[in-house]
Amino acid sequence: DAGVTQSPTHLIKTRGQQVTLRCSPKSGHDTVSWYQQALGQGPQFIFQYYEEEERQRGNFPDRFSGHQFPNYSSELNVNALLLGDSALYLCASSPDEGTNYYNEQFFGPGTRLTVL
Amino acid sequence: AQSVTQLGSHVSVSEGALVLLRCNYSSSVPPYLFWYVQYPNQGLQLLLKYTSAATLVKGINGFEAEFKKSETSFHLTKPSAHMSDAAEYFCAVIRGQGNLIFGKGTKLSVKP
Numbered sequence: 425d426a427g428v429t430q431s432p433t434h435l436i437k438t439r440g441q442q443v444t445l446r447c448s449p450k451s452g453h454d455t456v457s458w459y460q461q462a463l464g465q466g467p468q469f470i471f472q473y474y475e476e477e478e479r480q481r482g483n484f485p486d487r488f489s490g491h492q493f494p495n496y497s498s499e500l501n502v503n504a505l506l507l508g509d510s511a512l513y514l515c516a517s518s519p520d521e522g523t524n525y526y527n528e529q530f531f532g533p534g535t536r537l538t539v540l
Numbered sequence: 541a542q543s544v545t546q547l548g549s550h551v552s553v554s555e556g557a558l559v560l561l562r563c564n565y566s567s568s569v570p571p572y573l574f575w576y577v578q579y580p581n582q583g584l585q586l587l588l589k590y591t592s593a594a595t596l597v598k599g600i601n602g603f604e605a606e607f608k609k610s611e612t613s614f615h616l617t618k619p620s621a622h623m624s625d626a627a628e629y630f631c632a633v634i635r636g637q638g639n640l641i642f643g644k645g646t647k648l649s650v651k652p
Binding site: 428455457459464465466467468469472480482514516518527528529530531532533534 | 630636640645
């Protein structure tokens with residue numbers, strides 16, 4: 425089992441550009457969540473996808489959007505990049521088991537995005 | 541709204557000494573609480589979780605945490621630190637359907 429995988433590992437963009445990050449969940453998991461971790465901070469929840477729909481969203485602007493595919497993999501898109509978007513972007517997957525909201529989320533290694 | 545506060549951004553201990561990392565929570569409902577560890581250039585790994593089954597929770601790598609409702613705390617401890625424990629530790633609480641709210645983290649250094 426490869427666990428949660430993310431690509432690319434590192435990315436450098438300039439202000440105003442657009443970026444797409446990718447995530448493959450752990451085998452058997454159908455729920456994918458995205459987090460932003462700025463330097464020296466804890467991860468912050470961006471949004472969660474289940475059954476190809478955005479189920480929950482954190483306090484992030486519409487420049488942040490996502491998608492989930494039928495094979496449960498997911499993409500995070502960020503438009504009109506700002507310097508403040510520089511961060512480690514973490515993807516986490518979990519099985520959806522009804523009301524078991526305390527299911528463990530398995531995290532990938534992250535994508536380090538640098539905006540110049 | 542649920543939140544967690546980690547006291548101390550950096551903790552340093554000697555190898556073999558007790559590790560104590562502090563976390564206080566705020567929640568209007570019984571919380572589900574987690575401790576995660578992050579090694580350099582890696583994602584987060586779950587150490588342990590509290591889901592109201594037992595107040596003393598044992599996790600991986602010899603870590604444990606005790607849920608104290610009266611103190612709204614969920615501190616992480618390990619009796620004897622090892623060099624391999626050096627990492628950043630995050631306390632988190634669940635909000636909604638699997639939305640984790642993290643503290644700012646505590647970086648643990650272990651001196652030989």
